[in-house]
Amino acid sequence: MLISGLQKLTLLDYPGKVACTVFTGGCNFRCPFCHNASLVLPERMAHDSSEEAVLAFLKKRQGVLDGVAVTGGEPLLHKDIDLFLKKVKDLGYKIKLDTNGSFPDRLIELCNAGLVDRVAMDIKNSPELYEKTVGAKVNMADIERSKDFLLCGTVDYEFRTTVVKGLHTAESIKETAKWIQGAKEYYLQQFKDSGDILDIDSLGAFDEKEMELLRIAAAEFVPVAELRGV
Numbered sequence: 001m002l003i004s005g006l007q008k009l010t011l012l013d014y015p016g017k018v019a020c021t022v023f024t025g026g027c028n029f030r031c032p033f034c035h036n037a038s039l040v041l042p043e044r045m046a047h048d049s050s051e052e053a054v055l056a057f058l059k060k061r062q063g064v065l066d067g068v069a070v071t072g073g074e075p076l077l078h079k080d081i082d083l084f085l086k087k088v089k090d091l092g093y094k095i096k097l098d099t100n101g102s103f104p105d106r107l108i109e110l111c112n113a114g115l116v117d118r119v120a121m122d123i124k125n126s127p128e129l130y131e132k133t134v135g136a137k138v139n140m141a142d143i144e145r146s147k148d149f150l151l152c153g154t155v156d157y158e159f160r161t162t163v164v165k166g167l168h169t170a171e172s173i174k175e176t177a178k179w180i181q182g183a184k185e186y187y188l189q190q191f192k193d194s195g196d197i198l199d200i201d202s203l204g205a206f207d208e209k210e211m212e213l214l215r216i217a218a219a220e221f222v223p224v225a226e227l228r229g230v
Helices: 051-060 081-090 104-112 127-134 140-151 170-179 208-219
Strands: 003-010 019-024 067-071 094-099 118-122 156-163 186-190 226-228
Touching (some): 003 051, 019 051, 051 081, 067 081, 081 104, 094 104, 104 140, 118 140, 127 140, 127 170, 156 170, 170 208, 186 208, 208 226
Parallel strands (some): 019 067, 067 094, 094 118, 156 186, 186 226
Antiparallel strands (some): 003 019
């Protein structure tokens, strides 16, 4: 599996856990606001760590770290991800998987096999604005299947939307919340320029007051909606 980075300690990426974060390379989306462009664009992608090195690190941190957050890019692009996750689980770690939801079969298989303890699925926008938001063709039936699977509660999960001026509005956030109605956790994340943005032209961030208005719009259909990164 292509591992493009390892953050050795995080208190944020896996809620309630002391964890590390494994970054996989490659993504099938091209969200202009993506803050990990170097993990998405083939010409910039790095192979900074090996599975062996990551697993050796995890062996040394047994009893210190609780979990491993696997993010990207899009981790489910990697057909051998199940083998890697099993090795991590065999070391006694909880696993959180970040995904864009475009590989429902793989997501369902991993969760049913007990290889994932928590899923964070990015809900990019309302269905009508999905392709504009992700900058690529999207099979919405796949997104729908992933979303519906998580709503069934088979595995612990959260939905999250990074909100960006130029792509999101109060109305689109309301429609997004309506689409995931019944979600137990929904976070609106404030867009921030990481310095590694895919394409920031014409995009911007909502301020704190605007973010609260978006949260109120979402709460009409998902009362548990919260802000993150504000």
